Amino acid sequence: MNFIPYGRQNITEEDIDAVVNVLKSDYLTQGPKVPEFENAIKEHCNVEYVLAMNSATSALHVACLALDVGKGDIVWTTPITFVASANCALYCGATVDFVDIDPRTYNLSIQSLEHKLKAAKEQGKLPKVVIPVHLCGQPCDMERIYQLSKNYGFSVIEDASHAIGGKYKNQPIGNCQYSDITIFSFHPVKIITTAEGGVATTKSEELAQKMELLRSHGITRDSDLMTHEPDGPWYYQQVDLGYNYRMTEMQAALGVSQIKRLSSITKSRHEIANRYNEKLARLAVIVPFQIQESYSGLHLYVIRLKLDKIKPTHLEVFKALRAANIGVNLHYIPVHLQPYYREHFGFKLGDFPQAEQYYREAISLPLYPDLSQEQQDYVVETLKDILAYD
Ligand SMILES: *Cc1c(COP(=O)(O)O)cnc(C)c1O
Numbered sequence: 001m002n003f004i005p006y007g008r009q010n011i012t013e014e015d016i017d018a019v020v021n022v023l024k025s026d027y028l029t030q031g032p033k034v035p036e037f038e039n040a041i042k043e044h045c046n047v048e049y050v051l052a053m054n055s056a057t058s059a060l061h062v063a064c065l066a067l068d069v070g071k072g073d074i075v076w077t078t079p080i081t082f083v084a085s086a087n088c089a090l091y092c093g094a095t096v097d098f099v100d101i102d103p104r105t106y107n108l109s110i111q112s113l114e115h116k117l118k119a120a121k122e123q124g125k126l127p128k129v130v131i132p133v134h135l136c137g138q139p140c141d142m143e144r145i146y147q148l149s150k151n152y153g154f155s156v157i158e159d160a161s162h163a164i165g166g167k168y169k170n171q172p173i174g175n176c177q178y179s180d181i182t183i184f185s186f187h188p189v190k191i192i193t194t195a196e197g198g199v200a201t202t203k204s205e206e207l208a209q210k211m212e213l214l215r216s217h218g219i220t221r222d223s224d225l226m227t228h229e230p231d232g233p234w235y236y237q238q239v240d241l242g243y244n245y246r247m248t249e250m251q252a253a254l255g256v257s258q259i260k261r262l263s264s265i266t267k268s269r270h271e272i273a274n275r276y277n278e279k280l281a282r283l284a285v286i287v288p289f290q291i292q293e294s295y296s297g298l299h300l301y302v303i304r305l306k307l308d309k310i311k312p313t314h315l316e317v318f319k320a321l322r323a324a325n326i327g328v329n330l331h332y333i334p335v336h337l338q339p340y341y342r343e344h345f346g347f348k349l350g351d352f353p354q355a356e357q358y359y360r361e362a363i364s365l366p367l368y369p370d371l372s373q374e375q376q377d378y379v380v381e382t383l384k385d386i387l388a389y390d
Contacts (some may be wrong), residue, residue, distance in 0.1 A: 005327040007189035007300075007310050008368040009014045009264060010258075011070075018237035022249045034250035038199070040259045042183075045165075045174030047201045049208035052252060053215050056185030058245035060088035060131075061180040063200050066210040067129055067155045069094045076130040078108040079158070079334040079355040084275065085131050085159045086335050094128070095239060095345065098336050100352040102140040104289045105300070106362075107140045107309070108132050109354070110148075131154045134163035134173065136331075137297030140167055146178035150289050161185035164192060165266035167298030173297065174201045186251075191265060191297055192258040213305040218242030238304070239313030268369040269298040272376060276301055276365065279380045284387050286361075300331055304361040310387050314360055320386045321363070326379055329364045 022033060038050040047340045053059045075089030077100040101114055102109040113130070120126045130149065132140040142158070149156050149278075164184045167174045173181040174182045180371060182191075202208050213220060217238030223230055226237045247255075251288040261318045277287050286304040290296060299300045304313055312320070336347035349356065366379055 001375070002369070003325045003327060004017045004366045004379065005368075006364050006366050008370060009188040009193045010261070010369045012257075012261075015254055017329055018253040019250050022253045023281050025249070027249050029246060029248045031139045031249045033077070033249040033256065034247055037194075037247075037252040038104050039201055039257040040256055041061050041174070041201065042341050043260060044262065045172045045182075045201055047175045047182075049205065051200045051208060051215060052247040053198050053200070053245040054247055054251075055245075056159075056183050057084040057088070058196040058215070059183045059211075061091050061161065061201040062159065062211045062243070062245060063094045063157050063183060063207075063216045064094070064129060064142060065214055066207045067157070067180060069129055069144075069222075070316070072127060073128040075129045075131060076113075076127040077335075078135070078168050079336045079352045080106055080135060080332055080358060081133040081159065081335060082161070082325055082332060083335055083338060084161075086177040086341075088131075089129070096341075097127070098131075098347075098352055100354045101358060103357070104293060104355045105140075106358055107138065110141050112157050113145070113148060114385070116135055116188060119151065123354050126152055127154050127198045129157055131157045131159050133159040133161070134166065134297070137162045137166050137298040138288075138291065139163065139166060139168040139173055139294045140295070142178035155180045160297075161187075161190060161198070162299035163297035164190075165262045167295040169293055176203045176220075178323050180204065181211075186255060186258075189299075191269070191299055192262055193253070194247065194255040194258070197247050197251045197255065213246040214242040215239050216242060217244060220221065225273075254369050256356075262329070266297060269367060272367055272369075272371055273298055273301050275373070275376060276367075276380070278335045279377075280383075283384060285383075298367065301365045301367040302331065302362050303365060305387075306359065307364065308360060312386060312389055316385075318363060319387050320389075321379075323387075326366065326382060330359070330362055331364050332359075334359050340365050368384055 007175045041050045069092040071093035073094040077085045099108045100112045158179045163173045186194040221236045284306040
């Protein structure tokens with residue numbers, strides 16, 4: 001069997017034509033494709049403002065800045081996420097803390113969040129921003145998080161890097177009904193891709209305006225945002241310290257072409273996941289738990305090994321799958337256990353027991369639209385053989 005990765009982009013001739021057409025056009029950056037892509041997401045998410053950037057990491061950074069995260073502030077997120085969900089706060093000079101996960105959904109636990117908020121209030125150390133991550137595409141309980149944000153006075157950034165195409169209570173993720181800003185990633189392993197790329201969505205004109213400035217050097221050509229009358233038609237002003245986080249026209253054109261297939265891509269991810277659910281039902285693994293009231297974007301299919309029911313260790317199962325040319329992965333190493341976080345902030349083993357337990361058992365199986373049934377059966381049969389081995 002040829003190598004089967006855990007995730008892979010789906011690229012059509014139409015996608016290729018879309019990118020080539022941009023290369024033959026007048027604008028490679030700052031042309032019409034970025035607004036077109038932003039409009040397509042606006043429509044899909046039913047949200048007022050969308051800002052495209054060169055990555056979700058950039059979008060997370062700019063989102064924190066727009067919410068005035070700075071030195072002395074505290075940001076909370078989940079330990080089971082990609083490092084970018086936490087690093088964005090550090091870029092702004094803030095500190096990071098984590099909320100342990102729910103052992104069923106692997107998302108940030110609402111119970112732990114409530115406990116931690118109570119304690120933090122007494123100590124005067126409430127977070128300025130909380131960043132829930134919709135792990136594997138399954139939405140967090142946003143209504144509860146929103147209520148807590150009102151009670152305790154923090155802002156909410158949804159890291160929905162795994163979740164475009166998903167729904168929470170029948171509404172598209174990204175509509176920001178229960179958050180200030182939502183972030184999507186379009187890295188090639190994610191649900192749809194622009195190669196590198198990400199967006200921030202928001203209902204707030206003020207936040208959108210701030211993020212728009214910050215993604216492009218803090219420079220404006222809008223005379224309403226200037227401190228004094230323009231000197232002439234060539235004139236722009238830098239009114240804030242921003243970055244170059246712009247998305248290119250090639251990226252945006254690929255995004256426009258990809259988002260047209262979003263619902264069919266999500267549907268095929270669900271079909272593959274349902275097939276895994278059936279075929280893995282009798283193995284010594286825990287298959288993903290799906291909450292009823294939402295529709296997952298299904299970026300990842302994560303199983304947990306029932307280690308007390310099998311002979312091989314987690315590491316042995318993982319290595320045997322890789323040796324069989326199956327590109328399994330582990331999402332994620334708990335962020336608080338990363339050397340940088342241990343060294344700089346004193347986090348240690350034992351700080352977030354549910355996250356650490358998850359890390360000892362989790363494996364992401366291949367899941368992407370072009371995964372054939374034959375390949376999927378090979379993954380299932382190989383796993384079955386490995387688990388039965390003693
Ligand atoms: C991929 C990912 C990011 C970062 O996305 P980029 O577009 O690669 O910067 C952030 N958060 C989560 C949860 C991710 O999976």
